[in-house]
Amino acid sequence: MKFGVHFLLPCGAGQTPAARYRDALAQGRLAEDLGFESVWPAEQxxxxSQSVLSCPTLFLAALAARTETILLGTAIVQLPLFHPLRVAEEICTLDVISGGRAELGVGRGTHPAHYAGxxxxxxxxxxxxxxxxxxxRAALPGRPFDFQGSNYTAEAVQVVPGPVQPGGPVIRLAANSADSFRAAGRAGIPVLTALHINPPAVLVRHLDIYHAARAEAGHRAAAPDDITVLAPTFTARNEGEVARLMGPAVDHYTALMRTNLTTAIGRTGDPDGLFTRLLSGLDRLDLAAMRTEQAVFGTPETCAETLASLAARLGTGRFLAWFDFVGTTPxxxxxRSMxxxxxxxxxxxxxxxxSSID
Structure with a gap:
């Protein structure tokens, strides 16, 4: 199994954005030193209160200057908010700066405040x-291309600079709904999914849709590397440390999510029902419940058991550890957990x- 580190950057009490970025970049450097395969910041x-990380490619460019080997992936760029040519230019620039270490995670994003902004x-x-x-997919190889669509057109357009990697950076689609898994399957591209949004039983059903869509479209069967799972993660020597540090984190997460989801439902009416489902689940969410299905918290032994179970149930070969998911952990x-x-x-x-943890 390959392991990466995920970043969302809410500021803790009394913490400035500058301090939050400084800590995250230091942790990204540490991830390389410890042998993690990749780093994945999210765009918000x-x-x-949710995150001060709005430009993941800028964050990764700064990290590229501090590292030599670790892969640098976006998890995610909210693609509908931007022209895809600009997204292609940024990720190819990152690929050049980093010597061919860029990967592009994209998604739809669903928070109405982001779209309203x-x-x-x-x-x-x-x-x-x-x-x-x-x-x-037409742009990232770096060759001149034509494109004709409902939203975007191109005639003999070329991404400059072109990528270092032949064919361009790998694209991974964030998928947390049946429609997104189906779209990724039809396109034959890897998926990146979040355990704190969908528990394993739901992900099994979604992945069945993904595999079926890949087969129907004539793509090869998905390999373990095509399925990346992200989850809040914390490893400690004993259960007392887990409770001391993750109990307040889960409480803060629950309060923050309740506020954000209530606001989102008020803006859109929640036509897909996702926000309402997540909001109702918060009433039952505490540390014990989150450990059951939405996070990887525990001693090394229990974390390894949880990950082995996820690999067996979901067929995943890549896991992204979200070590500080709400900014409350020093x-x-x-x-120390990393x-x-x-x-x-x-x-x-x-x-x-x-020979290493990848």
Missing amino acids: HTIP FGADLAVSRGRLEEGLDYL AAEVE RLFAAEVAPRLATPAA
Whole structure:
């Protein structure tokens, strides 16, 4: 199994954005030193309590200057908010700067505040996402291309600079709904999904849709590397430390999500029902419940058992650990958890021939 580190950057009490970025970049550098395969920051907009990370490619460019080998992926760029040519230019520039280490995670995004901030229409976002994916697949190899769609057109356009990687950076689609899994399957591209949004039983059903769509479209069967799972993660020496640090984190997460989801439902009426389902689930969410299905919290032994179960149930070969998911955990504790995970969790899931945690 390959392991990466995920970043969302809410500021903790009394923490400035500058301090939050400083800590996250240091943790990204530490991730490389510990042998993690990749780093994945998420794009968020206009809600500082949720995150101050609005430009993941800029964050990754700064990290590229501090690292040498770790893969640099976006998880995610909200593709319908931007012209896909601009997205292609940014990720190819990152690929050049980093010496061919860029990967492009894209998604639709569903928070109405993000769309309102850009004056964009959430109602047409799925069509823009799927057409944007087609555009990116034509653009990322770096050769001149033509494109004709409902939202975007191109005639002999070329991404400059072209990528270092032949064919361009890998595209991964964030998928947390049946429609997104189906779209990824039809396109034959890898998926990136979040355990805190869909528990394993739901993901099994969604992945069945993904596999069926791949087969129907004539694509090869998905490999473990095509399925990336992200989850809040914390590893500690004993259960007391898990409770001391993750109990307040889960409480803060629940309160933050309740506010954000209530606001989102008020703006849109929640036509897909996703926000309402997530909101109702918060009434039952505490540390014990989150550990059952939505997070990987525990001692090295219990974290390894949880990950082995996920790999078996979901067929995933890639896991992104979200070590500080709400900004309440001190940076020193986050780094201690990263070190323990790398030393005592990852090796339990590595093949005998593996020399590092990828």
